[in-house]
Amino acid sequence: MKQSKKTVLVAGGDLRYVYTAKMLAEQYEVYAAGFSRQIVPFETVKLTESAGDGFPMCDVLVLPMPVSDDGVFVSTPFGRQNLSLRGLIASLKPNAIVLGGKFGKTAELFREADVQTVDYLAREELSVLNAVPTAEGALQILLEEMASTVYGSRVLVLGFGRIGSRFAAMLHALGAKVTVASRDVAELARAEMSGCRTIPLSEVLQHAAEFEVICNTIPAKVVTADILKQILPETLVLDLASKPGGVDLAAAQECSRRVVWALSLPGKTAPITAGEIIARTIFHILEERGAS
Secondary structure, three states, rough: OOOOOOEEEOOOOOOOHHHHHHHHOOOEEEEEEEOOOOOOOOOOEEEEHHHHHHOOEEEEOOOOOOOOOOOOOEEOOOOOOOOHHHHHOOEEEEEEEEEOOOOOOOOOHHHHHOOOOOOEEOOOOHHHHHHHHHHHHHHHHHHHHOOOOOOOOOEEEEEOOOHHHHHHHHHHHHOOOOEEEEEHHHHHHHHHHOOOEEEEEEHHHHHHHHHOOOEEOOOOOOEOOHHHHHHOOEEEEEEOOOHHHHHHHHHHOOOOOOEEEOOOOOOOOHHHHHHHHHHHHHHHHHOOOOOO
16 A cells, blocks of 8 residues: 555554454554553654644544444543544644544534535445354354353244344354344345354244344344243343444343343454454545545
């Protein structure tokens, strides 16, 4: 890739963004905000601690996924303080671009500031590649949480999209008895061709007691109170859906069901790979827009 003097500010996020910054620094002048030098040991990445110190004026601002939980600050789990979105906007050069995952309520803030945004999480390349560390992280949780082997276990996977299909394939390869439930008949056909048993999503309630593990990948409340009451007390419910999740957590607590809501798995179990996936996607976005 050709050399560029463009300035990129990577602001906030988990460990994924440490490695996103590292890879972007191969081509750009990169600053990171919301991290200590202990967390970012790479000298190619310059650190800036707070708006009080003055953010560098940047051509590209990289924000985490989701961009913000409250619409005001960017989360900085490894920093000394939260980062103000308005302070970050003030650091943008004219015609700068902001890249983030799931802008949500912050989208209006950027529109008001006349700043162009791109949701990298909506990119197919990122979603497909990101399914791998997510599925591997989910498998790690099963190995830690289950009292029996994955081999021979009865597992229900809700949804057969990018993550569901990858996870089901892993489980099937390890000898689990995998059932896939979906409301999409095309997904059910693909799951059947992959060697999985299939049931319509509408029939999960009547089959719920058959499984030792129920893994949800559907971003909607599909594991209802009625389903939770029907499952075996020892059944593990693993929710891979992003907020607000796909499991009725209040009902699960009320009937003492075991639920693990595994948010942001790539950032926890494979931050190097996940960060590099984000960086590669950003390179492609900027190249397509002639901003590389």
